[in-house]
Amino acid sequence: MQMKKFINDPHHLLPELLEGLALAFPRQVRLVGTNIVARAVPKAAGKVRLVTLGGSGHEPGLSGFVGEGMLDYSVTGEIFAAPGAPRCIEAIQMAAKDSPGVLLVVLNHAGDVLSANITMQAAKKNNIPVQMVLTRDGISYGQNSDSANDRRGLVGCMAVYKVAGAVAEQGDSLDECLRIAQKMEENTRSLAVALRTATHPSTGHTIFELGDDEMEIGMGQHGEAGTGRMKMKSADETAGIMLDMLLENLGVAAGENLLVVLNGSGATTLMELWIVFRAVSKILKARNINLVRSAVGEFITTQEQAGFQIMIARMDTELVRLWDAPSNAPYFVTR
């Protein structure tokens, strides 16, 4: 079957999509080295820099969060594939120039972690001060307790970029940036649901199969199967099932303050996202949990997969202040 996507050459997706991003946001980002997205105006000397790495095909993630107040560099891999360590090291070296240190933010996926570990070894050998934080927010269906390493990286990385980016912008130390990033990471959980598969833009194959009347909770970022396959449910029912698991996994008690990010997977309408968000908000209210901050939109997608991720994060005044700090990143502007 002919793949229906507006592309040119399935083997030139990465350079073309990056070129488009840089042309669309010339005041925020530019391309450097080999497929590395950097800020158009580098951060002032003497401040910690943030670097992330990851495969493409999840636009606007991850490169859409490069900008003042968030990331300094995004090392992009091919579609759904981690970038190799040499380019990550290239970015770390650029980032380390005139900087007291670099914070490497890595989503917990095998390939990304592998490249990140090799990069960290090389940085250590070259005496470049780098600290790494792994984002492990994605819980599995039906598991109330899990070990952090079992959790995959979903949209939670965005919250880490935001708060750690804000601390770095203040001119705080690498240790302080790491502390904030870890605090955010430890207090964040996400859960994904899908109801329609997507097409891999290089191969033209569907990335998973799902019956017409089914949905699946616990999906990974690349359409990896979850364990919660069930008949389609309404927005309210779906939000209820997912939020129950998230609140239990994070151990949220009445009276606590939460940030909720509702992330569309690529083919879910804003209409649906608002209807789901309404349900999330009502459930939290009924449980006396305070919804202190929220974001609804498409942040990290999986092509034209239909579905969404709910991310919850326990917030204190420090994290809320950093979440509110200014950012001009193309896909997360705050003033």
Place this chain on the structure above:
Amino acid sequence: MTEEIGKFELTQMFAAAARKIREQHEYLSQLDSVAGDGDHGSTMLRVVQCMEEASHSDSTENLGSLLRDLGWSVMGVDGGASSALLGTFFSGMGDAAADKKSIDCRELARAFEGGLRAIAKVSRAKPGDKTMMDALDPAVSAFRTMASLDKNVMQAMEEAATAAQAGADSTKNLVARFGRAKFVGEKTLGSPDPGAVSIALLFRGFHEGLLQERRT
């Protein structure tokens, strides 16, 4: 009889390994489509191209730095976990290999073990997880055993290739427990891991390359 491996032998080994991969790249991609993106074959094509370029006539005669350079160029293939692991393996081999123009069977065994150690430092994948480690680990063990029995490189490589093949075959009966494939779990049963199959092809190629070198 092949007693020592120098750049000439390495070139022959890499060329034969590249032929093996080129013959099978479509099959490798097909295997990868069970649990992955279906791009393993094309990743491996780029990996073997690096192997051929690394042993090109202009490159260094120093095996340690040749293998280290190869490792970095393989990591730069950007093919996700498989190129990262193979690149790490070669660069670990380079670190463990003496900076010499030729190495004997025991030294090559130590280099292979150095490659495995380098992987263990960056990846938690273990034999039994249905990854390339299921072929690589037994191949290196077999090679080491033969080296410790004072066998020559040819005999050791033949055993390593056989062990790699058996390891790759054994992944048919395993359920993926590592990487992205683990999330499709049972679906991977009955089909071998593409990374392990690639390792078996590489070692088979290494052996054939040595045989060929002997004939000429």
